Amino acid sequence: MDVETLRRALLLQALPGLSARRLYRLLRQFGGIDNLWGSDPARWQLPTVPRDLPEAFLRLRDSRRSPDPRFDTERQLAALLACEARLLTVVDGDYPALLQRIYDPPPLLYCRGDVAALSRPQLAIVGARRASHDALRAAAELSRAAAVAGWTVTSGLALGIDGAAHRAALEAGGSSVGVMATGIEQVYPRRHRDLGEALVRQGALITEFAPGCGPLPEHFPRRNRIVSGLAPAVLVVEAALPSGSLITAGTALEQGREVFTLPWSIFHPGGAGCLRLLRDGAALIQGPEDLLGELALLACGSLHSHWHVGGTSSGEDRAPAEEDPLLILIGDGAATAEELVVDSGLPLARVLARLSGLELEGRVRRAGAGYSRV
Known part of the structure; x- marks a missing residue:
């Protein structure tokens, strides 16, 4: 992406009234930043448009100056170039496919490092940020196992469990993705600056x-939806009640993802959320062993047939529709998720995730x- 396109993206992102959801819709309508920049706002296909948005956009295009006094576009542009960041838009071919499927995918993603890792x-x-010793050990052990098996470990770069998971994956020679709640040029917390640079390299x-x-x-909640949106499964190692980790788990379920967690004693307050x-x-x-078994099931699932661990997939890899146990249970009628839980013996989270996958594939409908089957 050239410098002028980056400048236009920064200006559009600073435009008051152009929410992330509206920017997403416009990028899908016009096919990219440059086409949107040159568009006639009278042609914008949005459910609701703030009355002054078209006029504000035209002023922005003429002035080429950020309307947000907090940001200087040229300084932002210099920061992106200095750290060799890339910009992905939701219509780009290398935008992560799983993230694109969530309800509110980010229209723009700034990236440092290997874009293919996404x-x-x-x-x-x-x-937990203030994780127990046992939880840190478990996070590292499970992250290491996943990395050795060929999985990229994704987390939020926070202290505690996040940092332990990132480091263990890197130390095992694997890959890891850190999702940030700040601009791409600054790593937060600061003590994770070296970890951030290691993530860029690996x-x-x-x-x-x-x-x-x-x-x-x-x-941070917006960051968390990206963490869960990038992956078919979320492992919650330790979580209190309430906690940000539980919010992430809830978001994962809404996105149709699997949720894994560890057992804790009822006398351990930091594990109450996991229970x-x-x-x-x-x-x-x-x-x-449990984790790798669950990941093996995910790798074979047709919901994620656009990738396989250790190889690529094709239409021939997908199991025939009649072999899917939920489709067999639904039969020629209709069934609720609760009925399928009883009939299949599977956890509700897994049934909901599979139903979301079948719906995306066009094999069931509400x-x-x-x-019911399509």
């Missing part, structure tokens, strides 16, 4: 926030409160 099979590992750093954006509280997840149907992970 499209490899990923396992998201999250947990994976990637990504963010949806423009250069100059700091770690504001409202940025809650197990009660609600998360897959139980007691060690690397029928009232249930699902």
Whole structure:
């Protein structure tokens, strides 16, 4: 992407009234930053357009100056060039396919490192910042096992579980992706600056926030939806009640992802969130063998047939529709997720994830409160 396109992206991102959701829709309509920049706002196909947005856009295009006094576009551009960051838009071919499927994919992603790492099979590992010694050990052991098996470990670059997972994957010679709640040029927390550089060399750093954006509280939930959105599964190592890790797990379920977690004593307050997840149907992970078994099932699943660990996939790799157990259980009628849980013996989280996959593939559709075959 050339410098002028980067400048235009930064200017558009700073335009008041042009929310991320509206920018996403416009990029899909016009096919890219430059086409959108040259477009007539009268042709914008948006459900609702703030009255002053078209006029503000035309002023922005004429002035080429950021309308947001907090940001200087030329300084932002210099920061991107200095750290050799790339910009991916939601219509680019190398934008991660799984992330593109979530309800609110980020229209822009700033990336340092290996962009291809974003499209490899990923396992998201999250947990407490103030993690216990046992939790840190478990995060490292499970991350190492996943990395050796060929999975990229994705997390939020935070202290505690995130940092332990990132480091273990890198030390095992694997790849890791750090999702940031700041601009791409600044690593937060600062003590993870060296870890951030290691991720650039052996994976990637990504963010949806423009250069100059700091770690504001409202940025972290948005970061977390990207962490879960990049991966078909999220492993929650340790989580209290309430916690950001539980929010990430909830977002993962909404996105149709698998959720794994560890068992904890009822007397360990830091593990109360994990026990809650197990009660609600998360897959139980007691060690690397359990984790690798679950990941092997994911790697064979047709929901993620655009990649396989250790190779590429084709249409011939996909199991025939009649072999899917949920399709067999649905039969010629309709069934709710709860009925399928009873009939299949699978956890609710796994049934919901599989139903989301079948819906994306066009093999089932919603029928009232249930699902029917297409």
